[in-house]
Amino acid sequence: MIRSVALRAVQPDGRLKFALAAFELERTDDHVVLYVPVGAPGFNRRGERAGPRGAFLLPDRWEPGLHPRPWRHQDVVMVHRFADEWSTWRWLDDQRDWTPGAYVNLERLWVSRPQTYDTDDLTLDVVVSPGGDVRLKDEDELAWAEAEGIYAPETAAAIRTIGDRALTHFGNGGWPLDAAWDRWRAPSDLGLPSLPDGWDRVP
Template sequence: MTVVRDDADGLVAWLAPGTPLLKPVLTDGRELRHAGPTGMFSQERVLKLDTWRGTGILKVVPPGKPWSVWYFWSEDGAFRGWYVNLESPHVRDQAARRTTTQDHVLDLWITPDRQIHWKDEDELEGAVLAGRFTQAEADQITATAHRAVLDIQAWTHPFCDHWETWTAPPDWPLPPAPADPQPELFAS
Protein backbone atom coordinates (compact mmCIF):
# COMPACT_ATOMS: atom_id res chain seq x y z
CA MET A 1 0.00 0.00 0.00
CA THR A 2 1.03 3.60 -0.43
CA VAL A 3 1.14 5.75 2.71
CA VAL A 4 -1.00 8.86 2.28
CA ARG A 5 -0.50 10.21 5.79
CA ASP A 6 1.04 8.92 9.01
CA ASP A 7 0.73 11.20 12.02
CA ALA A 8 -0.98 11.60 15.40
CA ASP A 9 -4.40 11.24 13.73
CA GLY A 10 -3.48 7.79 12.42
CA LEU A 11 -2.15 5.93 9.44
CA VAL A 12 -3.87 6.44 6.08
CA ALA A 13 -2.88 4.10 3.25
CA TRP A 14 -4.03 3.60 -0.35
CA LEU A 15 -4.54 0.23 -2.01
CA ALA A 16 -4.54 1.14 -5.69
CA PRO A 17 -6.18 -0.98 -8.40
CA GLY A 18 -3.60 -3.41 -9.78
CA THR A 19 -1.46 -3.50 -6.62
CA PRO A 20 0.32 -6.86 -6.19
CA LEU A 21 -0.47 -8.57 -2.89
CA LEU A 22 -0.19 -11.84 -0.99
CA LYS A 23 -3.41 -13.42 0.13
CA PRO A 24 -4.34 -16.68 1.82
CA VAL A 25 -6.34 -19.15 -0.27
CA LEU A 26 -7.36 -22.77 0.15
CA THR A 27 -4.71 -25.27 -0.98
CA ASP A 28 -6.66 -25.84 -4.21
CA GLY A 29 -6.49 -22.09 -4.97
CA ARG A 30 -10.10 -21.20 -4.15
CA GLU A 31 -11.03 -18.20 -2.01
CA LEU A 32 -11.39 -18.96 1.72
CA ARG A 33 -15.13 -18.23 1.72
CA HIS A 34 -15.66 -21.34 -0.44
CA ALA A 35 -14.86 -23.44 2.65
CA GLY A 36 -17.87 -22.07 4.54
CA PRO A 37 -18.00 -20.10 7.80
CA THR A 38 -16.21 -22.79 9.83
CA GLY A 39 -13.96 -24.36 7.18
CA MET A 40 -12.47 -21.02 6.24
CA PHE A 41 -10.78 -21.07 9.67
CA SER A 42 -9.90 -24.75 9.88
CA GLN A 43 -8.81 -25.86 6.40
CA GLU A 44 -5.19 -25.60 5.31
CA ARG A 45 -4.18 -22.56 3.31
CA VAL A 46 -1.38 -21.30 1.12
CA LEU A 47 -0.24 -17.79 0.28
CA LYS A 48 -0.89 -16.73 -3.29
CA LEU A 49 0.68 -13.80 -5.12
CA ASP A 50 -2.25 -11.96 -6.64
CA THR A 51 -3.35 -8.51 -7.79
CA TRP A 52 -5.96 -6.22 -6.25
CA ARG A 53 -8.73 -6.20 -8.84
CA GLY A 54 -11.25 -3.86 -7.29
CA THR A 55 -11.41 -0.12 -7.28
CA GLY A 56 -8.96 1.44 -4.87
CA ILE A 57 -9.48 1.33 -1.13
CA LEU A 58 -8.35 4.03 1.27
CA LYS A 59 -7.67 2.54 4.72
CA VAL A 60 -7.62 4.76 7.79
CA VAL A 61 -6.19 3.32 11.01
CA PRO A 62 -7.20 5.55 13.94
CA PRO A 63 -4.56 5.33 16.72
CA GLY A 64 -5.42 2.90 19.50
CA LYS A 65 -8.72 1.77 18.00
CA PRO A 66 -9.46 -1.93 17.50
CA TRP A 67 -10.68 -1.30 13.96
CA SER A 68 -9.75 0.38 10.71
CA VAL A 69 -12.07 2.27 8.38
CA TRP A 70 -11.96 1.47 4.67
CA TYR A 71 -13.36 3.86 2.07
CA PHE A 72 -14.86 2.33 -1.10
CA TRP A 73 -15.72 3.92 -4.45
CA SER A 74 -17.56 2.63 -7.53
CA GLU A 75 -15.93 2.33 -10.97
CA ASP A 76 -17.44 5.72 -11.87
CA GLY A 77 -15.78 7.35 -8.83
CA ALA A 78 -18.97 7.66 -6.76
CA PHE A 79 -18.43 7.05 -3.05
CA ARG A 80 -20.01 3.71 -2.03
CA GLY A 81 -19.51 3.66 1.73
CA TRP A 82 -17.36 2.95 4.76
CA TYR A 83 -16.30 -0.51 5.89
CA VAL A 84 -15.28 -0.85 9.53
CA ASN A 85 -12.87 -3.77 9.77
CA LEU A 86 -12.74 -4.99 13.37
CA GLU A 87 -9.19 -6.02 14.22
CA SER A 88 -6.60 -5.77 16.96
CA PRO A 89 -4.88 -2.38 17.24
CA HIS A 90 -2.03 -2.08 14.75
CA VAL A 91 1.47 -2.66 16.14
CA ARG A 92 4.52 -1.20 14.38
CA ASP A 93 7.75 -3.10 13.77
CA GLN A 94 11.04 -1.73 15.17
CA ALA A 95 11.73 0.29 12.03
CA ALA A 96 8.16 1.67 12.15
CA ARG A 97 7.78 0.77 8.46
CA ARG A 98 5.17 -1.96 8.85
CA THR A 99 2.18 -2.60 11.04
CA THR A 100 0.61 -5.89 12.00
CA THR A 101 -2.88 -6.65 13.19
CA GLN A 102 -5.22 -9.62 13.56
CA ASP A 103 -8.58 -9.58 11.81
CA HIS A 104 -11.55 -10.13 14.12
CA VAL A 105 -13.88 -11.34 11.34
CA LEU A 106 -16.94 -9.26 12.29
CA ASP A 107 -17.34 -6.06 10.25
CA LEU A 108 -19.68 -3.14 9.75
CA TRP A 109 -20.79 -1.53 6.47
CA ILE A 110 -21.98 2.08 6.49
CA THR A 111 -23.82 3.45 3.47
CA PRO A 112 -23.35 7.08 2.34
CA ASP A 113 -26.64 7.93 4.09
CA ARG A 114 -25.10 6.52 7.32
CA GLN A 115 -27.12 3.33 7.62
CA ILE A 116 -25.12 0.73 9.57
CA HIS A 117 -25.19 -2.94 8.53
CA TRP A 118 -23.54 -5.75 10.49
CA LYS A 119 -21.50 -8.13 8.36
CA ASP A 120 -20.11 -11.66 8.77
CA GLU A 121 -21.76 -12.68 12.05
CA ASP A 122 -21.93 -16.23 10.66
CA GLU A 123 -18.17 -16.20 10.07
CA LEU A 124 -17.53 -15.09 13.66
CA GLU A 125 -19.65 -18.03 14.84
CA GLY A 126 -17.64 -20.27 12.50
CA ALA A 127 -14.38 -18.91 13.91
CA VAL A 128 -15.54 -19.91 17.41
CA LEU A 129 -16.53 -23.40 16.21
CA ALA A 130 -13.15 -23.78 14.49
CA GLY A 131 -11.29 -22.69 17.65
CA ARG A 132 -9.88 -19.45 16.24
CA PHE A 133 -11.65 -17.47 18.97
CA THR A 134 -13.21 -18.52 22.26
CA GLN A 135 -16.82 -17.55 22.91
CA ALA A 136 -15.57 -14.94 25.41
CA GLU A 137 -13.31 -13.43 22.71
CA ALA A 138 -16.21 -13.40 20.24
CA ASP A 139 -18.36 -11.65 22.83
CA GLN A 140 -15.61 -9.04 23.27
CA ILE A 141 -15.41 -8.57 19.48
CA THR A 142 -19.16 -8.02 19.37
CA ALA A 143 -18.88 -5.50 22.23
CA THR A 144 -16.15 -3.71 20.25
CA ALA A 145 -18.50 -3.53 17.27
CA HIS A 146 -21.11 -1.86 19.48
CA ARG A 147 -18.48 0.71 20.57
CA ALA A 148 -17.64 1.33 16.90
CA VAL A 149 -21.35 1.91 16.22
CA LEU A 150 -21.33 4.61 18.91
CA ASP A 151 -18.38 6.33 17.17
CA ILE A 152 -20.21 6.09 13.84
CA GLN A 153 -23.41 7.52 15.30
CA ALA A 154 -21.43 10.38 16.89
CA TRP A 155 -19.67 10.85 13.52
CA THR A 156 -16.23 11.02 15.13
CA HIS A 157 -12.78 10.78 13.52
CA PRO A 158 -12.19 9.45 10.86
CA PHE A 159 -15.77 9.56 9.53
CA CYS A 160 -15.99 13.35 9.87
CA ASP A 161 -12.62 13.91 8.14
CA HIS A 162 -14.04 13.91 4.58
CA TRP A 163 -11.74 11.20 3.22
CA GLU A 164 -14.61 10.16 0.95
CA THR A 165 -13.74 13.17 -1.25
CA TRP A 166 -10.04 12.23 -1.51
CA THR A 167 -8.57 10.96 -4.76
CA ALA A 168 -5.16 9.44 -5.39
CA PRO A 169 -2.79 11.40 -7.59
CA PRO A 170 -2.84 9.72 -11.02
CA ASP A 171 0.97 9.58 -11.22
CA TRP A 172 1.49 7.52 -8.04
CA PRO A 173 3.34 4.31 -8.93
CA LEU A 174 2.13 0.92 -7.74
CA PRO A 175 4.07 -0.64 -4.87
CA PRO A 176 6.32 -3.56 -5.88
CA ALA A 177 5.22 -7.17 -5.45
CA PRO A 178 6.00 -8.71 -2.04
CA ALA A 179 9.39 -10.42 -2.03
CA ASP A 180 9.47 -14.15 -2.89
CA PRO A 181 6.13 -15.38 -1.52
CA GLN A 182 7.17 -18.98 -0.84
CA PRO A 183 3.77 -20.66 -0.56
CA GLU A 184 3.74 -22.33 2.82
CA LEU A 185 0.84 -24.17 4.36
CA PHE A 186 -0.45 -22.51 7.46
CA ALA A 187 -3.39 -22.82 9.77
CA SER A 188 -5.33 -19.92 11.09
Protein backbone atom coordinates in the same frame (compact mmCIF):
# COMPACT_ATOMS: atom_id res chain seq x y z
CA MET B 1 6.49 12.09 1.18
CA ILE B 2 4.41 9.21 -0.16
CA ARG B 3 6.13 5.86 0.19
CA SER B 4 5.34 2.16 -0.33
CA VAL B 5 4.66 -0.03 2.69
CA ALA B 6 3.15 -3.46 3.33
CA LEU B 7 -0.11 -4.07 5.17
CA ARG B 8 0.08 -7.57 6.64
CA ALA B 9 -2.19 -10.00 8.47
CA VAL B 10 -0.22 -11.87 11.12
CA GLN B 11 -1.88 -14.65 13.09
CA PRO B 12 -1.56 -14.73 16.91
CA ASP B 13 0.89 -17.64 16.50
CA GLY B 14 3.16 -15.42 14.36
CA ARG B 15 2.33 -16.86 10.95
CA LEU B 16 1.96 -14.45 8.04
CA LYS B 17 -1.45 -14.84 6.38
CA PHE B 18 -1.27 -12.15 3.70
CA ALA B 19 0.68 -9.08 2.67
CA LEU B 20 -0.50 -6.23 0.45
CA ALA B 21 1.48 -3.31 -0.95
CA ALA B 22 0.07 0.15 -0.26
CA PHE B 23 1.02 3.80 -0.48
CA GLU B 24 1.33 5.59 2.86
CA LEU B 25 -0.45 8.88 2.21
CA GLU B 26 -0.31 10.27 5.75
CA ARG B 27 1.27 9.26 9.03
CA THR B 28 0.91 11.02 12.37
CA ASP B 29 1.32 9.96 15.98
CA ASP B 30 -2.44 9.38 16.00
CA HIS B 31 -3.23 7.62 12.73
CA VAL B 32 -2.10 6.39 9.33
CA VAL B 33 -3.76 6.58 5.90
CA LEU B 34 -3.02 3.97 3.24
CA TYR B 35 -4.03 3.89 -0.43
CA VAL B 36 -4.32 0.62 -2.36
CA PRO B 37 -4.94 0.97 -6.12
CA VAL B 38 -6.24 -1.84 -8.29
CA GLY B 39 -3.31 -4.03 -9.27
CA ALA B 40 -1.27 -3.40 -6.11
CA PRO B 41 0.89 -6.51 -5.55
CA GLY B 42 0.06 -8.85 -2.73
CA PHE B 43 0.48 -12.41 -1.51
CA ASN B 44 -1.77 -14.68 0.52
CA ARG B 45 -2.10 -18.17 1.90
CA ARG B 46 -4.20 -20.90 0.37
CA GLY B 47 -5.70 -24.00 1.87
CA GLU B 48 -8.94 -25.59 2.97
CA ARG B 49 -11.84 -23.23 3.54
CA ALA B 50 -15.05 -23.69 5.53
CA GLY B 51 -17.82 -21.80 7.26
CA PRO B 52 -20.44 -19.42 5.82
CA ARG B 53 -19.54 -18.53 2.23
CA GLY B 54 -16.24 -20.40 2.68
CA ALA B 55 -14.88 -17.36 4.44
CA PHE B 56 -12.51 -19.12 6.84
CA LEU B 57 -9.13 -20.42 5.85
CA LEU B 58 -8.84 -23.17 8.43
CA PRO B 59 -5.85 -22.45 10.69
CA ASP B 60 -4.49 -26.01 10.50
CA ARG B 61 -5.13 -26.51 6.78
CA TRP B 62 -2.77 -24.00 5.19
CA GLU B 63 -0.80 -24.98 2.11
CA PRO B 64 2.95 -24.28 2.20
CA GLY B 65 4.15 -20.94 0.86
CA LEU B 66 2.52 -17.68 -0.17
CA HIS B 67 0.78 -17.12 -3.49
CA PRO B 68 0.56 -13.90 -5.57
CA ARG B 69 -2.75 -12.10 -5.23
CA PRO B 70 -2.86 -8.49 -6.45
CA TRP B 71 -5.64 -6.19 -5.27
CA ARG B 72 -8.58 -6.71 -7.63
CA HIS B 73 -11.28 -4.48 -6.18
CA GLN B 74 -11.76 -0.73 -6.50
CA ASP B 75 -9.08 1.71 -5.45
CA VAL B 76 -9.44 2.03 -1.69
CA VAL B 77 -8.22 4.37 1.04
CA MET B 78 -7.85 2.83 4.51
CA VAL B 79 -7.70 5.03 7.60
CA HIS B 80 -6.55 3.55 10.90
CA ARG B 81 -6.27 5.32 14.23
CA PHE B 82 -3.71 3.48 16.36
CA ALA B 83 -6.03 3.41 19.39
CA ASP B 84 -8.90 1.74 17.48
CA GLU B 85 -9.44 -1.93 16.74
CA TRP B 86 -10.70 -1.19 13.25
CA SER B 87 -9.87 0.64 10.06
CA THR B 88 -12.26 2.65 7.90
CA TRP B 89 -12.32 2.07 4.15
CA ARG B 90 -13.69 4.23 1.37
CA TRP B 91 -13.48 3.57 -2.34
CA LEU B 92 -12.70 5.78 -5.32
CA ASP B 93 -14.61 5.31 -8.57
CA ASP B 94 -13.21 5.63 -12.08
CA GLN B 95 -13.68 9.41 -11.97
CA ARG B 96 -11.69 9.60 -8.69
CA ASP B 97 -14.83 10.48 -6.73
CA TRP B 98 -15.64 8.89 -3.38
CA THR B 99 -18.32 6.24 -3.51
CA PRO B 100 -21.08 6.74 -0.91
CA GLY B 101 -20.84 5.05 2.47
CA ALA B 102 -17.93 3.30 4.14
CA TYR B 103 -16.74 -0.10 5.31
CA VAL B 104 -15.27 -0.63 8.77
CA ASN B 105 -12.97 -3.64 9.12
CA LEU B 106 -12.63 -4.86 12.69
CA GLU B 107 -9.06 -5.97 13.33
CA ARG B 108 -6.36 -6.12 15.95
CA LEU B 109 -4.51 -2.91 16.80
CA TRP B 110 -1.93 -2.25 14.11
CA VAL B 111 1.71 -2.83 14.96
CA SER B 112 3.85 -0.23 13.20
CA ARG B 113 7.24 -1.37 11.93
CA PRO B 114 9.68 0.56 9.72
CA GLN B 115 8.11 -0.63 6.44
CA THR B 116 5.07 -2.66 7.46
CA TYR B 117 1.84 -2.42 9.40
CA ASP B 118 0.80 -5.70 11.02
CA THR B 119 -2.73 -6.56 12.11
CA ASP B 120 -5.16 -9.49 11.98
CA ASP B 121 -8.80 -9.60 10.91
CA LEU B 122 -11.47 -10.02 13.61
CA THR B 123 -14.17 -11.37 11.25
CA LEU B 124 -16.93 -8.96 12.28
CA ASP B 125 -17.35 -5.76 10.23
CA VAL B 126 -19.52 -2.65 10.13
CA VAL B 127 -21.15 -1.23 7.01
CA VAL B 128 -22.02 2.47 6.85
CA SER B 129 -24.76 3.16 4.31
CA PRO B 130 -24.76 6.25 2.06
CA GLY B 131 -27.42 7.69 4.38
CA GLY B 132 -25.33 7.13 7.49
CA ASP B 133 -27.10 4.07 8.88
CA VAL B 134 -24.78 1.44 10.34
CA ARG B 135 -25.11 -2.32 10.66
CA LEU B 136 -22.96 -5.27 11.61
CA LYS B 137 -21.79 -7.68 8.95
CA ASP B 138 -20.69 -11.34 9.17
CA GLU B 139 -22.19 -12.17 12.57
CA ASP B 140 -22.85 -15.66 11.17
CA GLU B 141 -19.15 -16.13 10.42
CA LEU B 142 -18.19 -15.14 13.95
CA ALA B 143 -20.79 -17.49 15.46
CA TRP B 144 -19.55 -20.36 13.28
CA ALA B 145 -15.91 -19.72 14.18
CA GLU B 146 -16.78 -19.68 17.88
CA ALA B 147 -18.74 -22.94 17.57
CA GLU B 148 -15.82 -24.57 15.76
CA GLY B 149 -13.30 -23.47 18.38
CA ILE B 150 -11.42 -21.12 16.04
CA TYR B 151 -12.28 -18.36 18.51
CA ALA B 152 -12.48 -19.05 22.24
CA PRO B 153 -15.79 -17.86 23.78
CA GLU B 154 -14.04 -14.99 25.57
CA THR B 155 -12.37 -13.89 22.33
CA ALA B 156 -15.67 -13.97 20.43
CA ALA B 157 -17.29 -11.95 23.22
CA ALA B 158 -14.49 -9.38 23.07
CA ILE B 159 -14.95 -9.07 19.28
CA ARG B 160 -18.68 -8.47 19.73
CA THR B 161 -17.86 -5.75 22.26
CA ILE B 162 -15.57 -4.09 19.73
CA GLY B 163 -18.39 -4.34 17.18
CA ASP B 164 -20.80 -2.62 19.59
CA ARG B 165 -18.29 0.18 20.16
CA ALA B 166 -17.85 0.61 16.42
CA LEU B 167 -21.64 0.72 15.89
CA THR B 168 -21.95 3.48 18.48
CA HIS B 169 -18.95 5.42 17.18
CA PHE B 170 -19.95 5.37 13.51
CA GLY B 171 -23.66 5.68 14.26
CA ASN B 172 -22.75 9.06 15.74
CA GLY B 173 -20.79 9.97 12.62
CA GLY B 174 -17.46 9.64 14.41
CA TRP B 175 -13.99 10.08 12.97
CA PRO B 176 -12.95 9.56 10.26
CA LEU B 177 -16.43 9.76 8.71
CA ASP B 178 -16.38 13.47 9.57
CA ALA B 179 -12.83 14.01 8.28
CA ALA B 180 -11.90 15.99 5.15
CA TRP B 181 -11.39 12.93 2.94
CA ASP B 182 -10.47 14.95 -0.14
CA ARG B 183 -7.02 15.54 1.31
CA TRP B 184 -6.56 11.76 1.06
CA ARG B 185 -7.59 11.56 -2.60
CA ALA B 186 -4.45 9.98 -4.04
CA PRO B 187 -3.01 11.37 -7.29
CA SER B 188 -4.04 9.28 -10.29
CA ASP B 189 -0.47 9.10 -11.60
CA LEU B 190 1.09 7.34 -8.59
CA GLY B 191 1.29 4.02 -10.38
CA LEU B 192 1.49 0.95 -8.19
CA PRO B 193 3.13 0.53 -4.78
CA SER B 194 5.78 -2.11 -4.22
CA LEU B 195 6.31 -4.55 -1.39
CA PRO B 196 9.35 -3.52 0.68
CA ASP B 197 12.33 -5.79 1.27
CA GLY B 198 11.60 -8.28 4.00
CA TRP B 199 7.82 -8.05 3.60
CA ASP B 200 7.55 -11.83 4.17
CA ARG B 201 9.58 -11.92 7.39
CA VAL B 202 7.79 -11.57 10.71
CA PRO B 203 9.90 -10.70 13.78
